[in-house]
Amino acid sequence: MKFLIDAQLPKRLANDLTAAGHDTLHTLDLLLGNQTPDEELAVLAAKDQRILVTKDSDFVTSFHLK
8 A cells, every 4th residue: 555644643654654565655755844735745645546644634624535
């Protein structure tokens, strides 16, 4: 599986998922790091077919699951 881990979650989670064999990015791995806007995270997740893992409640009202 492919994951994108948002800024509110620890880099350790991304490392653990990678160690378990998953293709995982954390926002710290991105050019803007933890300052990457939510809209860009959603676009990246959709483009790369990644599951966005977040604690950000804004995603509930801003984006719909398909």
